[in-house]
Amino acid sequence: MLNSKNPNYNPDFRFPEQTPIGMAYIPFQPWEEPYDAQQGLERGTMFPSLDLPFKRGAV
Amino acid sequence: MNERQRLLKLIQMYDFAIKDLNLYLDTHPGCAAALQYFHKYKELSAKAYDQYIKLYGPIIPKQVTSTEHWTWINSPWPWERSAN
Amino acid sequence: MWTYEKKLQYPVNIKNPNPKLAKVIISQLGGPDGELAASIRYLNQRYVMPYPELKGLLTDIGTEELSHLEMVSAIIYQLTRNLTIDQIKDSGFDTYFVDHTTGIYPVAASGAPFTASYFQSKGDVITDLIEDMAAEQKARTTYDNILRLSDDPDVSDPIKFLRAREIAHFQRFGEGLRIAQDNLNSKNFYACNPAFNKRCGRNQQL
Numbered sequence: 001m002l003n004s005k006n007p008n009y010n011p012d013f014r015f016p017e018q019t020p021i022g023m024a025y026i027p028f029q030p031w032e033e034p035y036d037a038q039q040g041l042e043r044g045t046m047f048p049s050l051d052l053p054f055k056r057g058a059v
Numbered sequence: 060m061n062e063r064q065r066l067l068k069l070i071q072m073y074d075f076a077i078k079d080l081n082l083y084l085d086t087h088p089g090c091a092a093a094l095q096y097f098h099k100y101k102e103l104s105a106k107a108y109d110q111y112i113k114l115y116g117p118i119i120p121k122q123v124t125s126t127e128h129w130t131w132i133n134s135p136w137p138w139e140r141s142a143n
Numbered sequence: 144m145w146t147y148e149k150k151l152q153y154p155v156n157i158k159n160p161n162p163k164l165a166k167v168i169i170s171q172l173g174g175p176d177g178e179l180a181a182s183i184r185y186l187n188q189r190y191v192m193p194y195p196e197l198k199g200l201l202t203d204i205g206t207e208e209l210s211h212l213e214m215v216s217a218i219i220y221q222l223t224r225n226l227t228i229d230q231i232k233d234s235g236f237d238t239y240f241v242d243h244t245t246g247i248y249p250v251a252a253s254g255a256p257f258t259a260s261y262f263q264s265k266g267d268v269i270t271d272l273i274e275d276m277a278a279e280q281k282a283r284t285t286y287d288n289i290l291r292l293s294d295d296p297d298v299s300d301p302i303k304f305l306r307a308r309e310i311a312h313f314q315r316f317g318e319g320l321r322i323a324q325d326n327l328n329s330k331n332f333y334a335c336n337p338a339f340n341k342r343c344g345r346n347q348q349l
Contacts, residue, residue, distance in 0.1 A: 016321065016324060016325065016329070018329040020329055020332075022332070022333075023269075023324065024276075024317075024320065025321065026276075026314065026317025026318060026320060026321060027317075028086075028318055028321060029083070029087075029314055031087070031090055031092050031093060034076070034080075034096060037072040037073055037075065037076040037103075038072050040072070040076055040079065041071060041072045041075045041076075041153065041304075043307060044153075044303065044304040044305070044306070044308055044311070045307050045311050046075075046076055046080065046083075047083075050307075050310055050311050050314060051307070052307075054286075054287050054303070054306060056290055056291060068154070071150065071152065071154065074152075075152065075153070078152075078203075078207060079311065081203055082200065082203055082207075082311065082312075085196055085199040085200040085203055086196055086200060086315055086318035086319060087318075088196065118150060119146055119147065119148055119149070131149075136149065137149055137151045137213070137217065138151075138155070138213070138216060138217035138220050140155075140156050140157070140221060142150075142151075143154035143156040
């Protein structure tokens with residue numbers, strides 16, 4: 001069973017080896033240097049890659 | 060911003076970092092870097108809490124220190140403007 | 144069990160009451176894609192999840208959504224302070240006011256009351272996680288729409304925070320789905336449901 005106790009467990013693989021159709025796959029987020037706490041709170045996320053703001057009025 | 064708001068803001072900042080790292084660790088439980096940041100913010104948060112509750116009262120009921128009055132119920136409550 | 148901390152996750156401090164805005168934002172309280180639906184969905188789904196990562200994730204996101212429920216309630220509360228009868232009549236808030244005064248009650252902007260039909264707890268690992276991913280996108284879109292309708296920075300500020308959280312949650316549920324897949328046989332992910340069948344795993348004979 002591939003879980004966090006398995007020595008082969010590597011959640012940093014962005015996509016699994018096998019991606020057959022009929023299923024959805026979200027890439028695993030790799031670790032990145034987080035925002036500092038103040039910026040994290042202001043942006044609503046500690047991770048710059050997930051900082052995806054809404055652009056009001058964008059056509 | 061008064062001193063109470065400043066300290067509360069610090070707590071909110073550190074606790075947010077902890078929460079977001081918590082969720083990341085739920086799906087990356089072996090990630091040493093994330094764990095390191097978690098412990099860093101856990102310590103910062105604990106210090107900020109200690110300062111806050113000493114001056115401004117409890118954030119959870121078991122932090123009440125008064126032997127005279129049940130300060131848990133005191134204003135302001137978080138949905139009131141003066142608490143923010 | 145739950146501990147309550149006497150603070151909001153992110154501050155809400157709104158200078159100008161605005162019952163017209165309250166009337167639409169209330170959908171994030173009692174509406175189909177709101178925080179109440181989200182928290183109850185995740186907290187209910189967590190019990191039959193077979194993997195520790197998923198038990199943790201659903202508990203922790205479900206708990207965070209309760210704190211978001213509180214923020215949305217605080218926004219509604221502050222938007223409806225000190226209203227005049229003319230403000231209530233002119234804003235269209237009168238249809239809520241007649242039943243709830245300025246009390247907080249979970250309805251959608253349409254007035255439809257909260258219902259368990261807004262969420263599902265299907266008891267299937269893959270199904271529940273995909274429901275959760277959809278829920279986060281629906282919530283994100285609702286916040287986009289609120290940002291379109293709000294001209295008050297005091298309101299838009301906490302709304303932007305709540306919106307950002309939905310995107311983070313979407314990514315985490317997606318990772319939860321990946322963890323579920325890693326524990327199943329990729330020749331056929333749908334052969335069995337690990338929340339129900341004990342022998343449903345990666346080495347499952349198909």
